Amino acid sequence: MNTVNKINRFLAGLPTHVVVIAVCLLWLLPAFGLLVTSLRPFQDINDTGWWTVLSAPKGMADYTASCAACHGDDGKLIATADLTDPELIGKYPRSLQLMAMLRKEIDGKPHMEDMPAPEAQQAADIANYLRRISNIENPPRFTASNYVDALVGYRGTTTYAKDCAAGAQSLDLKCNIRDLLNPRGMGRAFLNTLAVALPATVLPILFAAFAAYAFSWLHFRGRMALFAVLVGLQVVPLQMTLVPISRIYAQVGLNGTFLGVWLFHTGFGLPYAIYLMRNFLGSLPRDLFESAYLDGASHWTAFHRLALPLSVPAIASLGIFQFLWVWNDLLVALVFLGGKNPVLTYQISNMVTSLGAGWHLLTAAAFISMLLPMIVFFSLQRFFVRGLLAGSVKG
């Protein structure tokens, strides 16, 4: 009876599990594909889908069908025609040469005897496979070289490591640690993004803390009306302000500077920051402030000795929110920083739209840009969710 109940309950819950797990897998799949691709050698990425990464190498099936009967599965069965011999295989780099070889007669008999010759595409795959088993070209399944290439801004046809080893690197590369600061690379962009995001997170929180304290514990005329305006300002689209601000910036020389972006993000982050901080500070017990004041504390003391330390959870939520917002922003960086101090999102969008970079660089670059947000998100998810629930309408 008990077991029957258990089974029944399990069956009743089964659809729920199926739906939840299926949705989760669907949600993960696109990002997982990106991660796998970013770790594959670039030759493989455009040849086969990322989902085949663990399957047999390309051309193996065709080889088995057409050649294995005589040459053996490992290609070594005929001593005079050892297919793992690089010298021998080097003569047939492409399908054309291989096809020509297959049409030649051996000892007066057709090379393939009575078997049908492979088609051009199959022959190409077989040639590919032969280069692999003869070690002429045997890229590993996984590689970190895409990340290196993306970080240093390499745009050549092989890899950064190979070019540097051969001394064939392009002029803007030095093949030393300074390449991480190459303006085209994601390494430089990463530092630029940090340089934008940290002050653009601290400044609005600082300003907001002062204002929020006044809005919750100080009395002044028009307090509620002003705060209502602030609630409205939260949803003003960035687009509304881009043109006038970029003109002013052009006049005072702030275009392309970090300062300009910090200030802009501060201005746009403030309405939400004040709103969130004020909701938190205003919900602190009133007795706390009353007794502090009775003990002779001034407002300044109450602010920095009482309100600030108590609002650390709110500051954490806000900090994560603002940090991720700035880190992930494209529009502000595009308009006010552009290519002078490229940030991650700017670099990637350039790589996408100008088609200058292949998938191997693009996927690695995208992952580099997501790394820090993901770490922040997983380690501080609690605060992130709390900030969201405090009512967010931003941008």
Add this chain to the structure above:
Amino acid sequence: MSSRDDKVPKIMKQGRVAPWLYVAPALIVMSFFIVYPMVSTVLLSFRNADSTLPATAACIAGEPCWGIFENYRYALTSPIMLTAFRNNLLWILLMVSGTVAMGLLIAVLADRVRYERFAKAIIFLPMAISFVGAGVIWKFMYDYGSGKIQIGLLNAILKTVGVSAVSWLTQPGINNLALILVGIWMWTGFSMTILAAALRGVPTEIVEAARVDGATEWHVFWRIIVPVIMPTIAVVITTMVINVLKIFDIVYVMTGGNYGTEVIANRMYVEMYNSFQSGRATAIAVVLILVIIPAMIYNIRRFQEQEAIR
């Protein structure tokens, strides 16, 4: 004690200047970066491309002209803007309903499994990454190989079931849906989180009582849970509508607004920074905020209601 609407303790009353010292820095920054540019943008929308003359100057004899509202003629009637309006409407309809439906589904179902936190973290994860990153992820999913090999997962699936590959991002009719799907992927976590918090506020006694009375789960959901969390659903919908109206990055990165995927925010950027038509760009911005103003008023109303019961 002070009156109900004045929560500041009497004893803490201070001089007239002190509060303003606390508020002033924030107010100055906000006035300079939000309030002043808004006014300026409205004024610029009545000027010509380089703001040297009134917008009337852009009129061409013999062609329709709205005088000083010439930029608005462009912003409201030009074919590309009509496409943008149509697309933004499509975005609103599909993305808002998509995120709310998916968010609600996961919020309700994840509540019943032991790995709730894990499942929610996965759905929420795209919220942490940039639109640009998401754009790359999905561009790869949608990749269209002109040859035999399809390295984009969707086309590879089509190929295995024997359907010919689709150019997801350039084919009109499909490409907008493909972009909106990216938006849903990114923002479902948002509505899920907010709705899950609201679900926790549904009184369990009522739900249990309904179940004892023989109500099916379907009935419990539609007749009890949905009505109770309706205010939260409204909040999610408003927020999503505002977000969708401002959608820019996804379109900019994935199609650049080409192939009939233009949206308002991208058009504004193109007019300003590619065509150098600041009059048109600002007029589009003004149209954008006019559309958002109802949501703004709704937010302020809601805030005032909340304050009244605090």
